Amino acid sequence: MGVRYLGAEVQRMEDPRLLTGHGRYVDDIKLEGMLHAAFLRSSQAHAKIHSIDITAASDLVGVHRVFTLADLGVNYQKPMNQLYPAPVIEQNKTQYPLAKDEVCYVGETIAVVIADSRAIAEDALALINVEYKTLPAVIDVRTALEEGSPLAHSDTESNLMGKMRSKFGDIEDAFNKADHVFSAGFMQHRGGCHSMETRGVIARDDPWGDGLTIWTSAQSPYLIRRALANWLGEPEEKIRVIAPDVGGGFGPKAGFYPEEIVIPLVARIMERPVKWIEDRQEHFVSTTTQRDQYWDLEVACNVDGKILGLRGKVTHENGAYIPYGILLPNSSLTPLPGAYSIPAIDVGVDIIFTNTVPNSPVRGAGRPCGIYAVERMVQVVSRKLGIDPAVVRRRNYVRPEQMPYETGAKLRGGDPVVYDSGDYEALLDKVLELSDYESFKDRQIAARKEGRFLGIGISSCIEDTGMGPYEGTTVRVDASGKVIVKTGAASQGQGHHTMISMIVADNLGVKPEDIIFESADTAKFPHGIGAIGSRIAANVAPSAFDAASKVREKAIKLAAEILETAEADLDIESGIVRVNGAPDVSISLGELAVKLTPPSSTRVPTGFEPLLEATSFEGSAGSPIASGSNVAEVEVDNGTGEVKVLRYSVAHDCGIMINPMIVHGQIVGGVVHGIGNALFERMIYDKQGQPLTMNYGEYLLPLASEMPRIDVTHMETPSPLNSLGVKGAGEGGTIPAAAAVIAAIENALEEFSVEIDYYPVDPQYLLGLIDSSIDSKSSSRLS
């Protein structure tokens, strides 16, 4: 049996269902007797709540009940749990599932109406009367630590949530001996989730004592089960969390939300299933976003562009609460020094509360910000020294012979960051070729003669993928010969069903269509982690591979006894174990499964455990580091400030590709997300904390008409950290994109010496920069 599926562009097994309208997303589920919920959310960024009058709302025909925090029960008058406690968190602020007496952002849940229909529940919201006493709000993270700044929470003394720092090497020495020190400051803004399916929760409490069942549009069902069980003080076994088809996740669906407490509780109290589906307006104010980071960096380098050190400070906007620990600021620091061998780094981050929606990772988490920062500084070095940006990169890359390369930085768990494998310069060569970088100058000059401004930008990145500890798989053959594959891994469109089936099919010798795939249901598999940080392939592929191998071994061993032949003479194909050279002598996997699950008064074959089944939690021995180099080519209209991305090229290395079609889709989709960050997506709050971008006319997402064709080429440097050599691919498109696009814009406007210190780069801002360079005064958004 040779490998047949691994590495092939197998069409996805998920698709026929989804293409014909037969997906099953949360809102598609209809339960007998189900009621509908709508949440009253704070209209104020910061206020004390004096009273909540629910009388009129409760009296509305069709309303069953209105709940405030007090109505949830005496045991539940407490804030939510911290999912990721960390010593860095000096002030642990999590929200109450329904506000107690203070609201700290527009959108915070205050009350919930349960009614016969969502429309009636929404009608009733308008009848709830909340008496607020408005408090001053803190919105601008840059002034939040100043004396006299308003406080995001009235019972605290400072808006500082905590501080962290990434420090290694001899930073003083690096700066002392460097030929040059350059500095730059810039703001990075990453928007929200904007999965096309909003969040949604259905809960049902089983009156026969089997506990709660919760369907939720989520990336980490097991995390929700654990958090809810902890919060309720109940056993996990009595809580079943199912993530059915999920219409995109991108990070914000990986957490635990107030609605995931409130809906189960009210379903229990009402003794009826309850459904809540977030509407898009709610998504803007209640689903976590990534938001602002201000970076001030200095880079120490020599005349040849060799970088010796990087130091500085980040101000990170956390929003009002900490639903997600310090994952975001932390993952902003761990990618430093990027694809480069930089001996000394010292960058600290202040994590600061504001009265805005809490933050959480969005595709890439902090990695796009950390990589953007490094790439910016490389760009600064290149510009100041007048060295081609490709050359500066060549002089600084970590080289293949340095692998495994320990950067000096630490991962969240305290392990050192180690680059396991890769050839960053080779990736650069590939992308330069793909993008016709060498001939760009000619294109630029020709365009300039027509009055057009073209620019080109490079960005390189690394991505720590596949964080542990595991994502297990069970493989079992049933009596019909069908192969049941179960895993905790939840999918939001990444094609796990296909990817895992390919691996099992290869290894067990069955057809993918004979696999019954079950995932993301806590009742089906004991534990899982979640689809975050490009971690699934590098964890679940090894476990699926291992579990399938074990089932295969067991099948071959038993078949050898039954067929009275040597194990080495047996092979499995299409679910039949055959003797090589004697194809008529065979036994099917289904028959073997029956032998291992025999009827009463019979025996399991001696020396065998029951069930033709195996479970594996094999994963990666560390984080496989994916890498990429991108080139963006843009045209800037210096009259309107409009930026068009004309071409975009990617050379990417995520190790061995299981299904190149799926990898390609992840990269292209990821790049478009990154272009959206660079040019379009911005969640704006006014000074009082009122969100101003509340629909897709005001908050711009990348559209097909604005996006270029994206050319992708791959390298496959196997990861030594897992059995298949795979690395994650979910975020590698997004991470370097903003840096490439923005470097290209600067390149297009070279004659105006424009320095971009802010993204998304909207036309107004860009025109301001062009105009001010003409008048030679600064119009930076940062000043």
Added chain:
Amino acid sequence: MPDIREIQVSVNGEDHSAKVETRTSLGDFLRQNLGLTGTHLGCEHGVCGACTVILDGEAVRSCLMLAVQANGHEVTTVEGLAGEEGELHPLQEAFWKHHGLQCGFCTPGMLTSLVAFLRDNPNPSERDIREAISGNICRCTGYQGIVDATLEAAKVMQGRV
């Protein structure tokens, strides 16, 4: 009191008569009253295109239209695109082949929009297709697979491959 009207509407070739509240959108009616949950609601304000259905041959946004406005009209939803025996529409086939979907949430609206578009523009360029779906947001795919699928489907539908 809710204002309720009776409507007659043909959906995917099947006649339905139903009583609906006047404020119910066509999208909610299809999903909740008829159980046709293939039509998705992504924004409910007319921008994302996920809710697109074909009404008398034209692509319309079912979140921006009331069910009562569909009275006497013919609606095709994503469930109605495949053939009688379940054979996929050439556009569905091409989406499958070119990885034109990931999470699948935008997909019904993409398909209905593009089926209507291809009827009027059987021979589109890549640019035409990108403009045609500029009112359909996909957060996952980056659109490229969708564009490639549509280019191929156009050829197949014209018998050019």
